[in-house]
Amino acid sequence: MASPLLRRLAAVPPAYYVFGLLLLTLWIARPNMLNPNVLGIFIRQVVPLGILVLAQLLVMRVRSIDLSGGGIILLINYFITSRTFPEASGLTFFLMALAIGGAVGLLNGYMIAKRRVSAVIVTLAVSIILVGLVQFLSSGKPPGDVPKYMNEIFDIKYGPMPLPVLFWLGCTAAMWLLMQQSVYGRYVEAVGESAEAAAFSGVPVERTVVMAHVLAGLIAAVAALVQTGSIAVGSVRVGLDLPILAVAATILGGVVFGRGEGGVWGPFFGVLSFALLFVVMTVFGIDDAGKLIAQGLIILMAAMLYGWLGKRG
């Protein structure tokens, strides 16, 4: 890359370009869809993904990955909708969700940081166990209805702004503060740069990675609650494709294993890009098969861009 300007432009996370491009496409093809009310509805749909992305970017910053979010979402959704605990209040469900997420995250973190097991294998295996468990408990049938109050909270709007979207913005800002301002954020950055160097500098590497996975589990639990609020009836398939989409959105947003140029807002726009992408593909009548291909190509191209940039500098 010859000119410094070009290099600066290439260092901007692809999410911003993709987002702009999709917005332009939509503006040309369906200008009437670009009003706050319609977009608000579409963006509200990706809020669970947006929250899960916060978990994914945290673990990817420490050179790990978490694919167990789908299993966590499925299990929490099952417990809420199956009437396994008929008397449980909203607070009970909230605490139970956090307990499940935290426990799964702790297991992931222990296996990855202490036992040094491949993060992909651990979190995939955990996800498979959770999915198998839910399908066994429910015999593969949809469990039951979502409590009314959860749907009602999900439907609250302030003007054109849905409450879930505001909540997502709040969570993202909180994560931004954690990464920017806290000692833990510095630890995460150090471990991502080089685990060896961080260890020699006195950073508690293992604890940082375990903590990242526990936080990721807790965030996945919050995503599960939002996801449950977004549907009327429980399902044994809900949320299963979210972890992979979260990886894709994170990479698109400029956070790759150990490198965090995209910060927290890059992946945020990665998720918004996916929201627009689904709109655009629906507008152009592209079916599920086409969506799979598009997802795969986006992951690949974003990763290729970063691989290429990494080789250069």
Next chain:
Amino acid sequence: MIALLRSGFSTRRSRHGLWGVPLVIVVALVALLSVGTDQFASRENLFNLVAQATPLLIAAIGQLFVILVGGLDLSVGSVISFSTAILSLDGPAILLIPAVFVLAGLVGLINGLVITRLNVHPIIATLAMQYVLLGITRILRPVSGGEVPGVVISVVQGSFLGVPFPILWSLLAIGLAAKVLYGSRFGLHLFGIGGGVAAGMEDAARTYGIRVERNIVLAYVGCSLFAALAGVFLAGRIVSGDPNVGLLFELDTITAVAIGGTQLSGGIGSLHGTVLGAVIMALLANGMNLANVSPYVQTAIKGGLLLAIVGLQSRKKMGL
């Protein structure tokens, strides 16, 4: 012989990995199932067992190639589904069968080039490939159906002198892999590259003049070709194309390879261990079927097994 056996139980000195443990597990499982159930030792069930084990065995051998160089291929399952979809298209067998292998080779080539030339992590590259291939497969064959060439069905379902063809498929795949891994320079280089990667010295093999990139690309091509072979076998068994037949195969193959004592960090592992690993997976599935364990629970148990096995392998570096 004793030295060889001892190497199977020792974590030092051997590049074959801990293959003695899976051997003991196989013997124990066979003994347990023969005594515990009436049906296990029946001729019918044993034939069934071999037919179940064959596709996993073939695909696991392919996975072994890339794991030996410290990589991982998550597109194995989608290559299998894709292969059955190609075979179930309208067209003459003479065209469809080579097409399967050419396309699979191309998939492996793209995987390998993206990983080595463009510096993309193997897990991300093959995950993306999995998505693209699943999408293409669903376009070709949205739901299971279509007709598979008769020749494929007859070479999978027939038998010769009382020996069912699936056994011959397994032996053929094992023989081919043995030649590649232990009887060629390429095989030796795979161990060399992986040994360096596992020790944290990615350039070790290059220092000795091994063409690292080219061998890694070839490992991914080999993996996809073996996956395609497993796909052709499965197409002959289910007599149709099925977009979901390869679902979770990538994890089953990784589990089989890991149970067989192969280190996922690369460089240490063996073909015989992988064969034993695939046999263990098949015996477990067969035993759980005979014991009427719910298929959902079987999935969960397989996940737990994978977790336990990889939990026992400690690596030097943390990460993916």
